[in-house]
């Protein structure tokens with residue numbers, strides 16, 4: 001009897017193990033089948049050298065300079081090429097016409113956001129990570145867009161001015177002989193602006209500019225760690241001290257967001273803040289009348305905070321660096337401010353306050369910011385997408401379902417193939433011509449010999465225009481917060497230049513942009529940008 005029980009128990013165990021083994025095998029086989037199917041479809045595309053069996057091309061580039069790897073490939077390998085990151089097969093698109101078609105296919109649902117793990121414990125999705133087909137993405141996108149409406153931006157503009165004024169006072173207190181890290185200053189400003197304009201809260205990062213313990217630094221480190229884990233999926237298992245510190249930082253960051261959400265829920269935004277990002281997020285209701293869950297709110301708060309501050313702050317820093325290293329452009333900006341009564345001079349020691357209406361008047365400033373965003377787009381990491389239905393491009397190539405696509409905007413905005421004159425030179429005057437935004441498509445659609453299984457991306461005809469300048473992305477997933485960035489960036493720069501003679505500090509002498517930059521979650525200054533800020537009058 002005992003033997004019989006033993007036999008049947010072993011038999012059940014064997015059956016169980018067999019079933020598990022079969023399940024694992026089936027998953028593996030379907031993964032292998034998908035890998036081969038995609039490889040067969042894209043194998044004719046050129047690819048860069050340097051791949052290894054296990055890591056693919058992840059071994060061939062430094063993550064902190066990946067934009068340069070892509071830029072070099074787009075010139076030497078092709079403007080449509082493939083590469084492999086571990087087991088991900090990726091097609092890189094750096095032709096504005098084809099990019100345009102991919103964005104159009106995204107609108108039609110053939111291209112989606114990929115599943116991107118944060119690299120930390122799995123958590124809720126947010127507006128940035130959610131698929132466009134998901135009703136919650138539509139709910140949040142549509143529901144928060146009014147927070148960035150022009151009228152609303154006008155109403156909140158004085159909060160930006162107040163933040164910059166506070167920062168200027170803090171810089172003046174340091175004295176004109178002390179080198180100021182304007183990259184750090186700019187981050188503090190944009191962080192406080194998101195706090196004040198988006199959530200009705202003042203984190204006062206721009207008040208105590210010497211305080212090294214900054215909430216924004218913790219958020220930035222957390223984002224960077226998440227990016228590193230997306231590139232290297234094994235990193236989350238590391239036992240290194242640095243990685244453990246980042247796990248701890250992540251817990252702290254989650255606590256900060258959780259406290260902010262709970263605080264905003266307990267003390268709902270005042271009437272004045274009803275149209276803030278938080279105001280809109282808290283009022284959202286789905287079709288069943290349900291509000292966003294607490295976990296979802298935490299994710300949404302986090303994405304707005306980080307997407308809004310990182311990007312804007314680094315754009316300000318790069319623009320100021322370009323101005324300080326291009327005296328003629330800076331002098332022209334000073335003239336523009338002066339002719340609008342906005343520059344502090346001996347003759348005009350108390351210029352009128354900077355207002356929202358001034359933004360539209362400062363055309364040269366706009367050209368300088370655009371040019372800085374072309375050369376140093378903070379979102380320099382290619383935009384990643386997943387093809388869910390085959391997409392036929394107008395050059396005849398079919399993107400197969402399952403392949404990842406990367407839209408390499410850094411490469412597009414610097415490649416002479418797309419008609420940029422002196423693409424690596426800071427030339428704000430190019431933006432005097434509004435047509436500079438576009439590339440005139442040369443090739444007509446060539447659909448010959450393509451299978452009927454694919455759906456054609458709405459193709460551009462030869463002679464039609466494709467956007468080649470898109471630092472805020474394109475299509476349905478473009479930057480929802482760009483209007484805030486477009487009023488914040490010119491306000492900080494105009495107010496700084498009106499107040500200070502800005503010159504590079506001696507320790508910056510001779511350093512070129514490639515020495516200064518690092519690609520983390522965004523393209524940012526590596527060790528700061530130091531300037532001497534001498535009050536004008």
Ligand code: HEM
Nearest residue numbers: 128307308311312315379383471472473477479480481485
């Ligand atoms: C210089 C400033 C900024 C730049 C260059 C920038 C750039 C971008 C880009 C390129 C995308 C598209 C990413 C993709 O297609 O995968 C994006 C999306 C997004 N941005 Fe910005 N951004 C800036 C400022 C802001 C601000 C101020 C906010 C909010 C306060 C914001 C919030 C977002 C959000 C929530 C998304 C996701 C939109 C969606 O997927 O529907 N950004 N941004």
